[in-house]
Amino acid sequence: MKPFSKEILHIENIEEVCDTIVNKLKTDVAQKLQRRGAVVGISGGIDSSVCMALSAKAFGPEKVTAIMLPEQDSSDDSKNLAMKLANKFSVKTIEENITKALDGFGCYRRRDEAIARVIHNFDPKVDKAKIEIKQDISQNIPGIFSVTVIKPNGEVISKLLPVKEYLQIVASTNFKQRSRMSMLYYHAERLHYAVIGTPNKHEVEQGFFVKHGDGGADVMPIGHLYKTQVYQLARYLGVPQEIIDRTPTTDTYTAEQTQEDFFFQMPHKEMDLIWYGWENNYKTDEVGKVMGKTAQEIENIYKSFERKRNTTEYLRMRPIF
Numbered sequence: 001m002k003p004f005s006k007e008i009l010h011i012e013n014i015e016e017v018c019d020t021i022v023n024k025l026k027t028d029v030a031q032k033l034q035r036r037g038a039v040v041g042i043s044g045g046i047d048s049s050v051c052m053a054l055s056a057k058a059f060g061p062e063k064v065t066a067i068m069l070p071e072q073d074s075s076d077d078s079k080n081l082a083m084k085l086a087n088k089f090s091v092k093t094i095e096e097n098i099t100k101a102l103d104g105f106g107c108y109r110r111r112d113e114a115i116a117r118v119i120h121n122f123d124p125k126v127d128k129a130k131i132e133i134k135q136d137i138s139q140n141i142p143g144i145f146s147v148t149v150i151k152p153n154g155e156v157i158s159k160l161l162p163v164k165e166y167l168q169i170v171a172s173t174n175f176k177q178r179s180r181m182s183m184l185y186y187h188a189e190r191l192h193y194a195v196i197g198t199p200n201k202h203e204v205e206q207g208f209f210v211k212h213g214d215g216g217a218d219v220m221p222i223g224h225l226y227k228t229q230v231y232q233l234a235r236y237l238g239v240p241q242e243i244i245d246r247t248p249t250t251d252t253y254t255a256e257q258t259q260e261d262f263f264f265q266m267p268h269k270e271m272d273l274i275w276y277g278w279e280n281n282y283k284t285d286e287v288g289k290v291m292g293k294t295a296q297e298i299e300n301i302y303k304s305f306e307r308k309r310n311t312t313e314y315l316r317m318r319p320i321f
Contacts, residue, residue, distance in 0.1 A: 035194040037063030044081030053237040061090040111172035130253035177213025194218040207312020227268040
């Protein structure tokens with residue numbers, strides 16, 4: 001086993017890795033799935049951008065359809081960057097605004113009712129809101145969610161979320177990913193294409209996806225790649241620099257929210273390396289020395305990884321017969 005280092009996730013032969021993914025994508029879609037092209041939901045994020053670029057390389061841009069799925073809480077940046085991406089790779093785009101569908105499901109109303117039970121002066125018409133984890137992952141404390149409301153005057157109100165309200169907020173917002181999945185499959189079925197899933201390794205293994213939502217796909221070409229490696233592919237494939245430079249967000253709540261705030265609790269550049277250390281049984285003191293942390297802090301982070309993977313196992317399970 002090679003010594004642990006900050007370069008351990010560097011892809012030495014990026015062309016070979018990319019070609020392997022592309023060839024597997026071709027085989028999986030054409031032979032296993034017997035489909036003739038790809039549908040990809042694009043959001044201006046790094047993962048969906050790389051998946052679209054890989055699909056264009058695998059099938060040719062004429063056999064890829066990129067679907068933009070905004071709703072009333074989406075950032076304008078998402079659409080603008082998604083269009084720039086599609087134009088760069090000459091891929092056809094379709095925009096499907098899912099706000100009315102979500103309104104019909106009661107997504108916004110159910111979410112806002114739960115927030116208002118915790119923060120009583122919450123006004124969804126003018127206030128912005130999000131949920132987030134504030135605990136330090138290195139302290140071996142299970143993540144507890146808080147709800148944060150930002151008033152028009154800049155006042156920030158944050159309170160711990162009781163379980164009932166947390167579950168209702170998450171269940172409500174999950175309508176977004178599940179509605180997007182339904183629309184992707186509509187277009188995939190009418191075109192006889194496959195749906196390309198965009199989760200990376202951490203999202204799959206830590207459970208940062210919605211079951212039958214963004215976890216619903218026919219093939220996941222980057223599901224084995226660390227986020228750091230996804231960025232390496234993005235540079236190689238020529239994904240627009242604005243997308244590469246963009247901070248990964250959930251683009252789910254009305255207030256700006258990073259993936260780190262919402263779920264991962266640490267920057268992906270650190271998380272990738274420590275996860276690799278945990279996954280490959282590197283000693284905590286060796287990893288800690290490289291990462292500038294104590295062996296105990298690394299041990300606590302290892303425990304957090306294990307806890308997340310165990311508690312989200314049901315998301316990765318197939319239906320029980």
